[in-house]
Every structure is written in C-alpha cells, then in structure tokens.
Amino acid sequence: MFEMESRGELVEKIEDLVNRKRYTELRDLLLPLEPADIAILADDLDDEKTLPLLFRLLPKEQAAEVFVELESDQQELLIRGFSNTELKEVLDELYLDDTVDIVEEMPANVVKRILKHSDPDMRKSINEILKYPEDSTGSIMTTEFVDLKETMTVEDALKRIRRTGPDKETINVCYVIDDWRHLIGVLSIRTLLLAEEDDIIGDIMERNYICVQTLDDQEETARALGKYDFLALPVVDTENRLVGIVTVDDAIDVLQEETTEDMEKMAAMLPTDKPYLRTSAFDTFKSRIPWLLLLMVSATFTGQIISSFEDALSAFTILTAYIPMLMDTGGNCGSQASVTVIRGLSLGEIEFSDLIQVVWKECRVALLCGTVLAGANFAKLMLLDRMVFHNPITVTVAAVICLTLVCTVFAAKIVGCMLPLLAKKIGFDPAVMASPFITTIVDALSLLIYFRFASFLLGI
Incomplete structure (x- = not known):
C-alpha cells in the first residue's frame, strides 16, 4: 500500500504522464500497485478522461481486479465506454460473486449488456443468485468452488x-x-x-x-x-x-456495510451506499432531513414541559441555569447504555432473554455513576457557583439539582439499555433506538424529574 502522504504526489505524477502521453512510464508506475490502491487513486482523477486510459494500460487480470474495487458510478462509466470485446474480456476475468455485485448496482440498460456478453453458464448462475433475498447468504455466495x-x-x-x-x-x-x-x-x-x-x-x-x-x-x-x-x-x-x-x-x-448502516441509523440518518465525497449535497440532505424533522417535532414535548412549569422557574430563576446540564448528562448516559447494548446485539453477545440481566447491570452502573456525578456536582455548586460566581444557590436548591441528577442518570441508563432490546424483539433495527431518539426521551424525563423535585423540596 502506498503511503497516504504520497497519494497526492502519485495523482500529480499520473496526471503529468497522461498529459505528456508517456504511457509506458505510466504503465510501469501502476503495475506494482495493488488494485485497491489504484481504485483509491482513481477517486482523485478525472474519471471520464483518465480512468478509461488507466484501465486499458493495465494487464487484463489486474484491470479486472481494479474494476471490482471501483465505485459503481466509475464501473458504469467504464462499461459504457467498453467495446463488446473489452466487456467480455473483463467479465471473463471476474468471479461470479463480483459480477453479481456489479449487476445489482447497474441500471437496467447496463445490466442487459452485461448479461448479453456473459457466457450461458455465467448468466444462469447470476440469475440464480439474484433470486435470493437481498440480505440472505445466498445473495453473497459464489458457486465457484472445488x-x-x-x-x-x-x-x-x-x-x-x-x-x-x-x-x-x-x-x-x-x-x-x-x-x-x-x-x-x-x-x-x-x-x-x-x-x-x-x-x-x-x-x-x-x-x-x-x-x-x-x-x-x-x-x-x-x-x-x-x-x-x-x-x-x-x-x-x-x-x-x-x-x-x-x-x-x-x-x-x-460487516463493513452493516457497521456503516448502523452508524448512520445511530446518528439519525437514512442509510446510503455511496461514499461521502461521491454523495451529492441533495442526497445527503434527503438522508438527514426525515429524522431531523421527527426529532424537532418530538422536542416540542420538552418545550411543553418547561412551559407548564413557568411559575416555578419564575420563582426560582436559578433553576433554569441547570436545565442544559441535566439534559446533556441524561442524554450522554442514555447514549452510553444504548450503544453498548446495540454493539452487544450486533455481535450476538446479548439476546432479548438477557433483558433482566442487562437492566440489573445498568441499574448498578447508574447508581455508581449517579452518586459520583451528584457528589461532584454538589461540591461544584457550593464551592464554585455559590462562593466564586455568587449564584443564589442554597443547600435545598443544590439538593434538588443533585437528586435530579441521580434519578436522571438512573432513568437514562434503563431507557438506553431497554429500548434497543425491545426494538430487536419486535423486529426493528436496534440502531434506530440510538443516541438522538433516546436523548429526546431522556430530555423529557429529566425535566419532569427536575420539576417534581423542585415542587416537593422548594414548595413551588
């Protein structure tokens, strides 16, 4: 593999050799490189001008290996530019599962051309594999074995x-x-x-x-x-x-595709199969906006909770200053629990039957985390906020904040560990129940807990 710092130099050298038509030197430069590395370099080159030239300079076997590593839009560009003979030569060098992957990514007119120039046995095998469900083992297998x-x-x-x-x-x-x-x-x-x-x-x-x-x-x-x-x-x-x-x-x-898909769902995005730099701004917008709209609307409940306790906030305005801290801490705790459980589910380490064991463990973790956070926060409130910043913090107000913190951490851990397991049980992807969704729920819970403690201890 070439060093990443030399990638730009290699691209410049390739472009220079292409412009000067030094094709023999260019071929000698490419031959020692791995197919995957050539495909990476192709991302930085002018596809329409340089990519077909590079492909034709490479030996047949190496060219086919590079072709497999290219992105689908680059493969489509090459196929459209291939003569019938060139297309057949490439297809003859490809393994069946790679050919199937390419067929699945291409538009219908390109697929017809690929199948037309495949030999009858290959065409039959391709059609057999394409009959299997998309995420099944049959869809990724190859029939080329001994x-x-x-x-x-x-x-x-x-x-x-x-x-x-x-x-x-x-x-x-x-x-x-x-x-x-x-x-x-x-x-x-x-x-x-x-x-x-x-x-x-x-x-x-x-x-x-x-x-x-x-x-x-x-x-x-x-x-x-x-x-x-x-x-x-x-x-x-x-x-x-x-x-x-x-x-x-x-x-x-x-595994790479599944991990990427899970990460996108956990970040409240619709999954996409294109690399980031090859995804248009509009396509990126379409993958993000549905969840953003849903989460924005769901945050309305948080606003309603705050509105319903306006009198309490007006009587003790200092309480407002600690709402962000409580909500952020709760969201972070919920995210930690959910990501851990989602990872366990994806690795097969956790099943729904482990629900009680998982909840019991998170309860103990929540108790420890909540106690430490509340103790540290009480010291900060009394020493820093009260004595340094001269905020009107009384022991009772500090108790409201710290007790809320303990209960918020506890609630967040329970919600964070249970929702992915419940989602898995009813057939949803657990990754959907990750950070943004859980954070919205925990935000509402933390406010309800906060104002209940304030009403009880401060009499408002």
Whole structure:
C-alpha cells in the first residue's frame, strides 16, 4: 500500500504522464500497485478522461481486479465506454460473486449488456443468485468452488484441483459431495498435500463440518466466518445440497456495510451506499432531513414541559441555569447504555432473554455513576457557583439539582439499555433506538424529574 502522504504526489505524477502521453512510464508506475490502491487513486482523477486510459494500460487480470474495487458510478462509466470485446474480456476475468455485485448496482440498460456478453453458464448462475433475498447468504455466495467425491484418491483429487482450480475463487478448502450433491465432508488443501497419493478422500476428510443455509441472514454468516476463523463457509439448501460458498472477503464487505448502516441509523440518518465525497449535497440532505424533522417535532414535548412549569422557574430563576446540564448528562448516559447494548446485539453477545440481566447491570452502573456525578456536582455548586460566581444557590436548591441528577442518570441508563432490546424483539433495527431518539426521551424525563423535585423540596 502506498503511503497516504504520497497519494497526492502519485495523482500529480499520473496526471503529468497522461498529459505528456508517456504511457509506458505510466504503465510501469501502476503495475506494482495493488488494485485497491489504484481504485483509491482513481477517486482523485478525472474519471471520464483518465480512468478509461488507466484501465486499458493495465494487464487484463489486474484491470479486472481494479474494476471490482471501483465505485459503481466509475464501473458504469467504464462499461459504457467498453467495446463488446473489452466487456467480455473483463467479465471473463471476474468471479461470479463480483459480477453479481456489479449487476445489482447497474441500471437496467447496463445490466442487459452485461448479461448479453456473459457466457450461458455465467448468466444462469447470476440469475440464480439474484433470486435470493437481498440480505440472505445466498445473495453473497459464489458457486465457484472445488468439489470432490469421497471415493477419489488423493492423486485424483489433486488432478481435479489442477484442472478446475484456476477458475475457482478459492482452493484452500475443498468440499466432498455425493452423487446427489449432498455435502458430506470438507477437506483442506493442507490435508491433501500431506496425505499419501493412494489415500481415499472419504478416509481423510472432516465429516464434522459447519455450514450455513441460503436463506440465513448474511450478517450472521459473516459473523460465523469470524467466530470460527474460516476462510470460507459452505452454503447448502434446505435438503443439504451444496450450492455455493461464502468467502472471508465477502464477509468483510458485509460487516463493513452493516457497521456503516448502523452508524448512520445511530446518528439519525437514512442509510446510503455511496461514499461521502461521491454523495451529492441533495442526497445527503434527503438522508438527514426525515429524522431531523421527527426529532424537532418530538422536542416540542420538552418545550411543553418547561412551559407548564413557568411559575416555578419564575420563582426560582436559578433553576433554569441547570436545565442544559441535566439534559446533556441524561442524554450522554442514555447514549452510553444504548450503544453498548446495540454493539452487544450486533455481535450476538446479548439476546432479548438477557433483558433482566442487562437492566440489573445498568441499574448498578447508574447508581455508581449517579452518586459520583451528584457528589461532584454538589461540591461544584457550593464551592464554585455559590462562593466564586455568587449564584443564589442554597443547600435545598443544590439538593434538588443533585437528586435530579441521580434519578436522571438512573432513568437514562434503563431507557438506553431497554429500548434497543425491545426494538430487536419486535423486529426493528436496534440502531434506530440510538443516541438522538433516546436523548429526546431522556430530555423529557429529566425535566419532569427536575420539576417534581423542585415542587416537593422548594414548595413551588
């Protein structure tokens, strides 16, 4: 990978070589770079002018790898500029799952052209994978794997791998099937290489294997790959017939997409699949404004609570000064609890059945946090606010603020930990119940608690 500080220099050098038409030097500059790095550089170049030129300068295999790493709009630009021969050459170099990903991102007229220039077997496989639900394991699998029969010898198996392996996405793990394509075992290439040539596959294969089904959630499958440290997982249908595999690179992509989506939802934004710099201002506005409008309207309740206690505030105006502190502290506490629970849910560490245990833990955390915050705040009120800033703080007023702080922290922690679990239970994405939504609820609760304590202790 090139150093980030040299990225700008590389872009300038590429543009200079393009302008001077020094194509041989440009090709030599690109050859040592990784495809992902070339794709990053392409983001800083003039797509319409430079990108097609760079693509045509690269060797066929490297060009195809770069093509996979490009953003969908750049891929579309190249496809529209390809001749039929160039398009077929690129498609022949791509793995099936990468081709499917590209087809899913392209407009209909581009998809028709891709399918038209794909060979019949590839076209059939693409259509089969596209039939699976969007977030299912079947939608991210590839059918390019090595299968063996248990009656084969090691020598026969190695010959088959040499003959078919170049077109497969991975040969690190081979899958043993019967005559009806039922999965009966797995076999690593390491085991094959260390075995004797006349050993029988059925004797050396691993019969205790882990597999996933086509309709399993893709995020669960990605987590399974990480959990068991596998490079690939076999995918079977409901009758245990082997239909494909999911590789670790696809799992990483899934987890990255899911994490990005969760972060956007937690920030009260509609998910988007485009990079930030390639998303127009209007598209960014559309992803943000719905939640902003909802949260703005929901904040009306907070205003109504304050309005209903105007008399109390007019009698003790000093109470107004501490409303922001109480609301912010409550919101922060709720966010801490919700983010922790949402993360636990996404990793499979927490289930709805753990609700009581989670609430009990957050109660203890809230008690500790609330006590420390209230103690520190009482000292600040009496020493700093009263003696230094000469605010009209009495012990009773300080008690109202500190007791409110303890109860607000407690309420915020409970709300923050329960809402994501309840959302998961009823089928909503827990990430929706993150910071902005919980903060709005906690703001209202903190004000109600504040004014109730003020009414009780100050008699207003």
